[in-house]
Amino acid sequence: MKKITIIGATGHIGLPLSILFANKGFKVIGYDINSDNVKKANKGIMLFKEDNGLAEFKKARKKNNLYFIDKPSDEMKNGDFLITVGTPVDEFMNPDLNQLKKCINSILPYLNSKSLIILRSTVFPGTSEWLKSYLLKKKIKAEVAFCLERVVQGKTFEEIKNLPQIVAATSQNAKKKAANIFKHISKKIIFSDLKEAEFSKLFSNAFRYIQFAISNEFFMIANSAGLNFEKIRKITTDGYPRAGGMPSAGFAAGPCLFKDTMQLMASNQNNFNLGINSMLVNEGLVLYLIKKLSTDYNLSEKNVGILGMAFKSECDDIRSSLSYKLKNNLNRLCKNVFCSDPYVTEDKSLYDLNYTIKNSDIIIIGAPHKIYKKLNFKNKKVIDIWGMTNIENSKI
Template sequence: MMEKIKNREAEIAVIGLGYIGLPTAIMFASVGFNVIGYEIRSEVVRRINNGNSHIIEPEINSLLKNVVEKGMLRATSNPEEIREKDAYLICVQTPLRKDKTPNLRYLEDAVKIVASVMKKGSLVIIESTVPPMTTVRMAELIEKLNGLKAGKDFYMVHAPERVMPGRIFKELVYNSRILGGITPESADLAEILYRSFVKGQIFKTDSTTSEMVKLMENTFRDVNIALANEFAFLAHQYGIDVFRAIELANTHPRVKIHTPGIGVGGHCLPKDPYLLLAPAKEDFGLIQKAREINEDMPLMAKDLLFEAFKLINLPPEEAIVVVLGLAYKGNSDDTRNSPAYAFIEAVQDDVGEIRSYDPYVSGTHESIEEALTGADAVVIATDHNEFKILSWEGLGKLMRNRILIDGRHLIEEPPKGFIFKGIGRGEY
């Protein structure tokens, strides 16, 4: 097995061809491995096999087309076509239920498929973000289903992704990787596999440590963003600009305060703290409180909007509100857990109409001009580059009333003629 991997003769199956699975499959195919991707969405399979990506990411279409045309990557919805592969990479979602507990149904379904088709000696890698001790439990599930023994008859590893949308291919290559094996031999095999394209450092550990490292990384960021958001609340009470205060505080050599805003979105940060806490036997207040603060930030934007309504005596139920940006981060089409939707949900029953415009997301207005015509208020929810260079003087002429709520600190100087309020920008 080790020699097959070293010689790029190992056959790889990637389960789940989403934001992580597809780029990962492309990377392995681009360095010479024969890769087949398993995906239950037939339209995604069709597009990939035609060399067209279903996700937006720099370089992805040219890279995908190259490996598909060379016959190094293809997709299927038939589990029989991934039978007896040398390595299986599981890249499926691990969402939360409504009660904030982990929903591992997709992972368990993927593991069951792998257990039904894998061969003795296969390497099984979970790239999905999971609660601590999940990889060990999935290894036990495989043992139960097919009788193979973990560490003896097959190898299993947790190898969490550590990439950011918009930089995925660069970070797949240059970011460091954590490989957590259920046995040292499992981690050794995974290291050889990933070293085929990873130029960053590779650190080997056990699977539970690997799971916790991934969750700690994102929980650290989430807690620190919550602190910045708490500073924003205080800045409103004290009537100061929190961004200027943060800029000055960060001149201290040991201080690096994060950026406050309308909320935290994406696949990882809103979820991973809950995954970290899920198996814990005790309550941990700091992590939980940070999550609550960040989840409440869209409500702060709502409060700013309704304060602006009062200033012009506009009944909320008559107001037309435009949300600029539905993606959770700038220059991306990724809307997973976007605070823009949380904001819309918070205000939709209280205002007359909600419109949206996002140049990266389908289903919104065709142009910003169309969205703003006759509107009363604009709420900036995403930091797209396009929104940083807007001419508000001209756009304001299209509006019935001119209210501007900045949830992403894109407006340096409030435009003339607008009632302007921004998160962390002064009186609340």
């Protein structure tokens, strides 16, 4: 039985991967420093919302080849390693490799020249080669591969089997080894060089972030002209493939798009005009909305409700969610701000949906969860940039 240690195994990327590999017959050791989550994972608790996640987790647990630990152990020896720890940017918008360094240092005693370390975290270009030389300095001749994660959060089990897996590594042998691992969960393997693969991931996320920024800027232009962007987008894209990829406007945030756009910018000595301007537009959309509300209403007399605190629809993850930027700003200006989300469990300050609607004069959709489509807002003012409740609500 192939053995793999997944590091960051209770995280959003690590847990689904641990389950997937266990279901394919690997012996999976899930290592994560978050002891509470390790305990929960060992009880079979699915830690966050993933379509079909609990069913897949149950299946994996029945195989008895998956368990979680919060400290490195000898069990890890003579197996491969897959790293999924966070790779944020720091206060200077530069890559912060602290989590990565700490996790590598913690597994050093369990590595040898036969070990393969697969980086799954999204990394700053050059990190895979840095890791190889870092290990060499520690007299460990382990191989390093970079195999990027491309699934959309929440849809791992549905998407992963159909997405080609890009595989890059420090040697041909390591590429082959990594491909042999990923062929169990991916339909197609695409081989690449390390830096090309690292850039590919950053380009993908920055591309998406820029696409959202285009629509968000169009939204603000249309809205300032007194027009409804969503209506314009609908007639523009209807039967017209060249505009087909134009997304609706809306809050573009979350744990990856912003920070990976910033990583890409940092990798090019801060020369990434589209990236930085996309950040200003996407983050600025919230400020535009607040400015418009302050002009139209005396907010100090208004109760405002925000529906949807997750960073995107059908998701329970609030990391870098712009709904919180909206909430924090409105808190300074409004009589009261009530927030609600049917999926978010970690924020105890949230209100029940009906309470939020009942007690708010103005309701803002913060994340377009499908359940909001059919709500009765009882003639209250609804602001819904996506236009999912009613297309008229997307003009603010």
